[in-house]
Amino acid sequence: MEASIESGRAVQRPAIAEVLRESIRQGMLAPGQPLIQASIAEAMGVSRIPVREALHALAAEGLVTFGEDGGARVTALAPEEVDELWTLRALLESHMAPAIVRTATPADVAALRELVVAMDDLDATAWSDRNFSFHQELHRLAEMPHVGDATGRVLTMIEPYSRVAVTVLQEQSEAQAEHHQMIEALAAEDSDELARLLLHHSHRARKALLAYAAETAKPVDPQAVATAAARSLADHLGA
Amino acid sequence: MEASIESGRAVQRPAIAEVLRESIRQGMLAPGQPLIQASIAEAMGVSRIPVREALHALAAEGLVTFGEDGGARVTALAPEEVDELWTLRALLESHMAPAIVRTATPADVAALRELVVAMDDLDATAWSDRNFSFHQELHRLAEMPHVGDATGRVLTMIEPYSRVAVTVLQEQSEAQAEHHQMIEALAAEDSDELARLLLHHSHRARKALLAYAAETAKPVDPQAVATAAARSLADHLGA
DNA sequence: TTGCATTTAAGTGTATACACTGTATTCTCC
DNA sequence: GGAGAATACAGTGTATACACTTAAATGCAA
Numbered sequence: 001m002e003a004s005i006e007s008g009r010a011v012q013r014p015a016i017a018e019v020l021r022e023s024i025r026q027g028m029l030a031p032g033q034p035l036i037q038a039s040i041a042e043a044m045g046v047s048r049i050p051v052r053e054a055l056h057a058l059a060a061e062g063l064v065t066f067g068e069d070g071g072a073r074v075t076a077l078a079p080e081e082v083d084e085l086w087t088l089r090a091l092l093e094s095h096m097a098p099a100i101v102r103t104a105t106p107a108d109v110a111a112l113r114e115l116v117v118a119m120d121d122l123d124a125t126a127w128s129d130r131n132f133s134f135h136q137e138l139h140r141l142a143e144m145p146h147v148g149d150a151t152g153r154v155l156t157m158i159e160p161y162s163r164v165a166v167t168v169l170q171e172q173s174e175a176q177a178e179h180h181q182m183i184e185a186l187a188a189e190d191s192d193e194l195a196r197l198l199l200h201h202s203h204r205a206r207k208a209l210l211a212y213a214a215e216t217a218k219p220v221d222p223q224a225v226a227t228a229a230a231r232s233l234a235d236h237l238g239a
Numbered sequence: 240m241e242a243s244i245e246s247g248r249a250v251q252r253p254a255i256a257e258v259l260r261e262s263i264r265q266g267m268l269a270p271g272q273p274l275i276q277a278s279i280a281e282a283m284g285v286s287r288i289p290v291r292e293a294l295h296a297l298a299a300e301g302l303v304t305f306g307e308d309g310g311a312r313v314t315a316l317a318p319e320e321v322d323e324l325w326t327l328r329a330l331l332e333s334h335m336a337p338a339i340v341r342t343a344t345p346a347d348v349a350a351l352r353e354l355v356v357a358m359d360d361l362d363a364t365a366w367s368d369r370n371f372s373f374h375q376e377l378h379r380l381a382e383m384p385h386v387g388d389a390t391g392r393v394l395t396m397i398e399p400y401s402r403v404a405v406t407v408l409q410e411q412s413e414a415q416a417e418h419h420q421m422i423e424a425l426a427a428e429d430s431d432e433l434a435r436l437l438l439h440h441s442h443r444a445r446k447a448l449l450a451y452a453a454e455t456a457k458p459v460d461p462q463a464v465a466t467a468a469a470r471s472l473a474d475h476l477g478a
Numbered sequence: 479t480t481g482c483a484t485t486t487a488a489g490t491g492t493a494t495a496c497a498c499t500g501t502a503t504t505c506t507c508c
Numbered sequence: 509g510g511a512g513a514a515t516a517c518a519g520t521g522t523a524t525a526c527a528c529t530t531a532a533a534t535g536c537a538a
Contacts, residue, residue: 036489038488047523048523049492049523050522052288053292056292056299057299058299059296060295060299061299069490071489071490088385091331091334145320145323146327147327150327154385154389275519276519276520285492286492288492289491289492291521309520309521310519
């Protein structure tokens with residue numbers, strides 16, 4: 001490979017799992033979609049070996065599932081699983097609330113407030129991206145690396161389904177209002193209130209999604225939402 | 240390798256991560272120990288490729304850490320991390336208590352009671368093994384696969400440190416007494432009491448370990464305990 | 479046209495081989 | 509004998525090649 005610093009360069013090793021993870025999280029790779037090693041390898045400009053490693057890592061995170069036939073697919077969650085994961089998210093985030101209040105500096109609060117304000121008028125897709133960052137940032141403040149990691153994994157797994165809530169169910173404005181309330185609770189150093197808000201935040205979205213799934217009488221289908229943004233992985237990588 | 244169905248046979252693929260995970264959990268591979276791909280591959284009778292995949296999967300689980308130099312080691316936890324993980328365990332297990340009480344059949348309770356009774360007179364090592372199974376069994380009853388998985392990961396990570404508590408700090412008899420109380424709470428369908436016991440169970444061990452770490456003024460050192468059982472991976476695989 | 483057998487293709491699993499990196503070791507020169 | 513340079517080594521990263529499995533497609537016979 002003669003030093004092509006340009007576009008077509010091979011993605012460097014640690015980035016492979018990263019790209020796949022982000023593609024799954026953002027719904028570009030829809031649940032259930034087969035992940036063919038050779039295709040991914042070609043799209044990334046590497047051999048299958050590092051791709052396999054990334055797939056195995058993602059499988060350990062739960063984002064990818066290997067079937068009995070050996071083939072890997074983006075993990076598809078049953079409605080009960082989505083329900084369970086939203087509940088788990090509520091538990092973990094509210095657990096971190098006291099630590100977040102304890103360690104957040106005024107500068108941290110100001111930065112978060114700025115982030116939330118900047119989210120006020122975004123469309124569903126852009127808002128969802130920032131929403132993920134906002135919560136990640138909140139977790140970081142708790143200074144609980146393992147709880148934060150576990151929560152991040154859960155957030156990543158439910159993100160495609162979360163986007164359904166935002167896009168189809170118009171959860172965005174309510175969620176955004178709650179974000180503002182969280183900032184105020186944080187500024188007031190009211191950890192009980194922050195915990196309450198975080199619990200409510202997740203459970204409201206959880207219930208809305210569950211009702212939606214029951215109503216449409218079929219598994220929660222993020223694919224319907226993803227389709228709009230669905231491009232091939234190669235396209236995504238080419239960007 | 241000419242069809243030696245005997246001892247030295249190659250370990251089949253999915254078993255590689257399994258064997259490593261168990262070896263780490265049981266303290267046979269001590270925290271901080273380098274995991275040399277070629278050595279593991281040779282010990283298992285496979286090439287480095289499947290070993291790499293297993294290591295990456297374990298890294299995604301947090302059991303293995305890749306250094307900046309690329310080398311993998313068994314993850315070593317700082318005392319604060321052990322503290323955090325024991326607290327997380329307490330949170331997750333108590334969260335499952337109501338579901339466990341709800342779904343456990345009399346037969347389940349009887350089986351668990353039998354398991355606990357059988358643990359009454361075991362030595363520290365054998366007791367620790369069964370202890371892990373007991374808690375896993377409890378989690379299984381909750382029928383919350385994702386919470387159960389997360390909890391299992393936490394249990395696995397802290398297991399080497401848990402063995403310190405059992406071996407050095409003589410936690411076994413108190414823990415065992417609590418196990419009996421859990422069975423009674425379960426039989427009485429008292430989920431509040433079960434949750435309380437599970438919380439107490441973890442937090443007592445957590446505090447004991449923390450005090451021990453502070454006392455010995457150095458990182459919690461499971462190696463001291465592991466040394467007794469320390470054999471090479473090859474020895475372990477040969478068994 | 480349908481049922482079955484045969485072939486083909488698509489995919490995975492993994493062993494081997496080679497390139498690269500950092501470190502330890504040895505050798506040389508002073 | 510000691511400091512520095514050159515070498516050897518121990519490891520990792522990954523591309524290639526090949527064996528194996530499964531499922532689809534094709535062709536043949538009834």
